Amino acid sequence: MTKTFGLNRSLGGAIGIIALVAVLGSGAVLASLGQLQTAIDARGRSNLIIRALDAFRASMLNQETGLRGYLLTGREDSLEPYRIGKPAFEDASERLRALIDDPMRQRWLAEAEKAARAWQAEVGEPAMRGMANPATRAEAVRIEGSGTGKAYFDAFRTKLQAIQDEEERLRETNGERLAQARRQAGIVSWVGTLLTLVICAGIGIAIRRRIVAPLLRLAEAMRRLTRRDFATEVPGTGQRDEVGAMARAVQVFKERLIELDRTSLLRATADTLPAMVGYVDAQRRVGFLNNEFERWFDLQVEDVSQVDGRPLTQVFASQPFPGTGRELETAFAGTETRFEYRLARRGSDRRMVEGFYRPHLDADGTVLGVVTLLTDITERKALERRLALHARDLRRTNEELEQFAYVASHDLKAPLRGIENLVTWIEEDLEEVLTEDTRTNMGLLKSRVRRLESLLDDLLAYSRAGRGDVATEPVDTKALFEELAGLVSPPEGFCIVAGDGLPTLDAAKAPLTQTFQNLIGNAIKHHDHPADGHVFVDAKTSDGMVEFTVTDDGPGVPEQFRERVFGMFQTLKPRDEVEGSGMGLAIVKKLVERQGGKVWLSEGRNGRGLSVHFTWPNPTKELADGTDREPAAGR
Template identity: 60%
Template sequence: MERAANLTADDFRALADALPQMAWVAEPSGDIIWYNRRWYDYTGTTIEQMRGWGWRDVHHPDHVERVVERISEAFRTGEPWKDTFPLRGADGEYRWFLSLAAPHRGPDGAILRWFGTNTDITERKGLERRLARHAIDLRRSNEELEQFAYVASHDLKAPLRGIENLVGWIEEDLEGSLTGDVQTNMELLKSRVRRLDSLLDDLLAYSRAGRADATMDTVDSKALVEELAVLVSPPEGFTITADASLPTLQAARAPLTQALQNLIGNSIKHHDRPGEGRIRVETKPGGDAVEFVVTDDGPGIPEQFRERVFGMFQTLRPRDEVEGSGMGLAIVRKLVDRQGGKVWLADGSDGRGLAVHFTWPRDGRKGQADGLDG
């Protein structure tokens, strides 16, 4: 400490010149009285050119008025200052800098000097621009894909209805004559038509998932699950339990309802013992997020397939055994993602079945459904 107290002004100048940033000192009025060597090396100027407010000469003409206005206000109010702007180098090219300035005050609170630094952030600015372009391109691609899914599913409905009607008319014309393989093939044709109709419905639901979810509401999730337990019309003997842990929360009701309904419906559809099947919906303790768990006692999903089933049109059993488009979990993931949450699969209780976990923001704030600040 004693050696540090003996440092001279030349020592501090040498320290300032070694900084990777430009450094400067200004009078309380804002007149610049000193720059470190980094400033002169970059701008190719002299202290005589830069004294006072001469620094304006190396600012980009599109930004200089804004910078002068903002820094003048900081010098007037005595508040610390932060801004970004391009500065012209000795080669005539401009680079972006982050400028920070703070006042140094005396014992009476009066400003004695201003100290500031300029840090080159050109690479960061370039990265930000590239990320912004990528975000725009990604948003446009998503919008185009969703529009395609909507148009495809909507426009294909009409010819599909025509095929369905045609099959019905053929059956009426051949009533009493359909036997053997012809009858079997006719039933297979009708089954394929129903499957395509279901697939188009699910494709349309996927394209719309999470779109109109901005309206927040007070949702009693226990009452919601109890309503869904009736709405999905489970087979006789199948039980759906809404656990007492299910909370009341501020949430977008429509997407939460759709996510829970899809999961409950999936569990029923793929259960191997529907006459005695059980589903339990509960929540786990958390912070800003509610962790919902939908557990069934069905056949479950082998661990090696648990990521695959979140893809579109993915099923593990032949569609002739279980009617379905393979879109249920894809829709759930999209709904949860739109709320900033996560969804994952785990084993059910007692070594049987499947537990689907997903997080949902407790107070409607998207992007924090994992319980962490964004």
């Protein structure tokens, strides 16, 4: 079974790839955004810490400024910055402790807070209390100017500056991370977008190549098929997906369309035949009937044209289908059947019908159905009867003619022999008194008697030509010709040659022997230079026939007489010059045509002499070639 790759799977895979890319891209973007947010949060935290450090520092400076103003002026309102800075200090300190999370800066913050609180406890608060009492104001000024407060403030500023420097460094680092995170997020976003576009473009190209383009080609093929352009090749039948399945469906449609056209052509052709042509499938359902059935059976035209698939017994309910029993079943068994059947034609009398049932086999030899052919042979049977009567009359006439020729030949020969004997006796009895003229006339009389005897023999031979034994046997024509060359006793110096091309064929030997004998005898008898005459015979094989050619170098036969010489008693020279009845070529023609061949004459070699051609069946050659042809007609 062919493995297929469906479009659903392909499209599902493509959508899966897009989804995977989207998920991975989204993950990468989210990761980049997370890094970006972390960098932003870290930078914001650094900004909060730096602002808290500024507030922390400012709260201490406000306290120092308020204390010094109060010490210089002694007015209570000068302590306003101090009073504001003290709670601001507490607030900034608390915020810094919440924002700073690493141990080193926490330690620095604790030391800075410790120094600040020491300044408040040892400098700020005592100085404020001293300034409240006039007696101790000098002591308060001394405490502030003793340098203790400056030492605490310097320690506070140092620790606070260390924290701020570290935080500035972290903010710069976080700024770089923030810029990198932004760049990374942009790159991931662009790469994801480009990759998605590339995948979508690839899927679009694949869809166009695997779906759109094949469908367009299939649509064009369908348009051509609807115009009956059956030379159109259906594209994509080898494609292993839904489009390929559709293409194979179109191929089936094409084959069904061709079959439909052939069926239409078959019906148009069969409806012109003067015979009933039908088809019955293996389920005994009618597959086809031509219109001739409508003229014979009780059927309408629509019944004949729309009969496909109906049971045979239903279609021919009123009158059974010829040969429904034995003959049709014999055909369904795989054997051709031919039979004769008397069938009543609708509105007419019974007529003789010949049925021919041929089984329709598939490649495995299974019978798919039976082709039926029913032909009206009433006139043919009548003609056959008339021909049989004529043949019988002809055979009787031929027999009577043969009997007449035999009787005439036999009965006439007896008085001829008596005349010849009487002439001989007269010559013997009156030998001394016969004159020379009388002797010549007596010789002429005997020669005429012998000529008449020869004529009667040839007439009898002509009537019997081809009527002898028709049994065939292998005949070596070269050996036969050489044997005849010795039997005819040619004159001294006369040369008879058999060619190397003479074959061995399966034939009736007697008529072939008589044909060769007559032709050799004619060539010798009519030669004008018998002392150095030549006869040559050769043969060639073509289409189950052997063409023999007997050629001599004698005087030949003028072209205008070449048809005439095949008639009975036809000679070109007076019989006083050449003894003969003129029956030789007539007998040859009858013998050859009895075998299904032809005989004709042509000019000999080098413009002299005569070539006699005749064809003879060669059934051995036909079997060897595997052919089944009619005998060749010659030239």
